[in-house]
Every structure is written in C-alpha cells, then in structure tokens.
Amino acid sequence: MDQRTVRVKRRPLGSWRGLPLYLRILIGFALGVVVGVAAGPSAAPLATPARLVLRLLGAIAPALVLVAVVHALLNTPLQGRVGARLAGLLLLNTLVAITVGLLVANIVKPGRHGAPLDAPGAEMAQRADPWAQLLENIPASLLKPLVENQVIGVIFLALAFGIALRLVRDRQAAAGQTDYQGLEGAINTLYSVLIEVLHWVIAIIPFGVFGIVASIVGTKGFGPFQSLGWFVAAVILALLLQAAYYLARIRTGSWVRPGAVLRGVRDALVMAFSTASSTATMPVTYTCLRENVGLREESASMGALVGANFNNDGTALYEAMSALFIAQMIGVDLSLPQQLMVVLTSVVASVGAAGIPEAGLVTMTLVFTAVGLPIHYIAILLTVDWFLDRCRTAINVMGDVNVSCLLDGRTPPKR
16 A cells, blocks of 8 residues: 555544534534434433543543643642732632623523423532532532542642642742752643643544534424524623623723724734633733733733633533523423522632633533532533633633733823
C-alpha cells in the first residue's frame, strides 16, 4: 500500500477533525433531525451517546474544578487592598448576573413554551432548606465531595488547599527553599492532563447531539425545540441586560465613558465570540484596555489578566437559567429556597469554571446535582450550547473590562 492510498483512507476522518466544533455540532443536529423523522419512535435508544457524554463530564467535573481553582490560586497575583476590592467586584458582578438570569427565566418561562419533557418522578428531590443543604455540602471527608459531585464541598477543598499551598510556597520562596516547586509543577501538569482529557470528551459532543436530537424528534416531534428557541432568546436577553449593567457601572464608577470603552475593546469582544475562550482573549483584552481605552497598567492587568481566572459572570447566568429551564420543561417548580441554592452553587461553580473549555457544560452537572435535577436532560442543551457559549464568553470578557474600569476609578491617569 503506497502513501497516496494511506492519505486517501485517512482523509475523511482528518476532514471531520479539521472542522470547527460548532460545524460538527450543526452537522450532528441536521443528521439527527433526518434520522429522527425517518426512524420515529425506534430512534429512542439513540439518546445513549448524549448520556455517555454527560456521564463523562460528570465524572471529570469535580476533579477538574478542584485542580482548576488550586491552579488559579497558585498562579494568580492577588495582594493587598486592590486584591480585596477585585474579589468584591467579581462577587458582586456574579451575583447580579445570576439574579438577572433567574428574573428573566421566571418572567419569560422558556421551558413552558412547547412540548414538555417526561417528569423524573422520584429522582427530583425536594430540597427546601438551602442552609441545611449547605451544611450537607461541607466535606465530611476529603474524597466525599469528589465522589458525590458536591460542588460546594469541592470548592471548599479547592480554596483550602489552594490558599494553604500558596502560603507554604511564599514562605519557602522567602526562605530560599525550593521544595514547593515539585508540587507546584505537579499541579500544573495535572491541570494540563485534565484539560486534555476534557478535550477528548468535547470531541464526542457532536455524536451526543446527533443522538439526542434523533431521539427527541423521533419520540416527541419538534415541540421541545420550540422551548429551546425561547430559551436562547431568554438567555440573550439576560446577557444584554447584564451588559447594560456593566456599562451603567462604568458610567457611574469610572472616568471612562461607556461608548469609548465599547469602541476600545471591540477587538477583544469579537475574539471572545469567535474563540469562545476568555483565556485565549486575555492578552487582547489587556492590550485593548491599555492602548485603546488608556487605563492604568495595574487596573488593566488586575481586571483582564487576574480577573479572567475567576470571573465567569456569563457562565454563572447561563447555568442558573438552564436549571430553571429544565425544571420548567419537566413540570417542576423550583421553590425560592431551591433557587437560592441554584444561586449559591452557580457562584461557587463559576469560581472554578474560568479558563475551562465548555465551562458551562462541565460545571452545570454539579449545579443540577445540587438541586436534584436529572443531569441527563442537560443533553438537550448540547444543541444550542455552542452558540450560547460564544455569547456568554463575550459577556465574561466584558465583565473583565468592567472590573478594570472600576478599579481605575474616577480620576483619569496623568498623560
């Protein structure tokens, strides 16, 4: 067999891998519609690939969030009063984003438009007391949160180990010791390994989309996808409201005018939408803030470079809305305490989500588990997540810009 024959045989798979993920998802969606219409109810078993994807995401999510938070704490410069103010701004922005998402989801009720999904029966637990639930998530052992997908417990462990490792590293570095370098290198390597495994899982998402679309179209028709259209519109509306909040805060708390900010960072926003990665956009965001907007170096670096490791407002908003959307589709009304638990888990999950590919899907399994929602219904969101991921990434970057401007204050720098 000559090399030309080998190239011909390998070309189809190579061409598939060479396509952007969103195109592969769209192809899977289109094929799923065709197969679902042709096969009818017999297409129901095709939902298995989507459940496999979610099972794998659920398996990797706790360890990935744990390592991601520790990795961010070790590699992020957070010091002094500016660091404390940065943390306060990030927390406030995330809480506002989740509140906006929940308000829009409760008013629009996107899950009530279109055909409902089957109720989960006993699988949906009634967890009425968020404080009792919070106590349940405080780790009773080191491994329990990882085994049981308890997002709050995972974040507790991550913060404890991350802060402790940072303190030990700083003390040893000040004393001229190098013992910490081996552990720090191991954490960085483990983070890279988990991201590589996550990329493998993400690569099979188009097959999951094909299976879930074929199964739904074959058994329920196109009714559930009408709800998805409402959900996409509701999420975009909520993201626009969050963007308006950012601009209003910049207008009242910074010397920069909102219009000048938008013009100055448009390259970063376009790149965020194009790449769906706030991490990849970080250097562009920093450059835009320094050269186009004219912020001080410290403000630009703290907001764009440091804040990007923890700021994930768009993702937190999306996860909160997704929980209510699925609950509405299966006919379950989440009580106010349960929605408070969604807020709490979305906040802590967003801490470990920044910089992780498809962060919303990774941490959403943890949010759903916290309020007793069946995670296999997340598969429905796979069909539109590729687009909403780009939209919420742009909002994540806009949140970094907002924080940088607020840190710069009301006084322009001296020229």
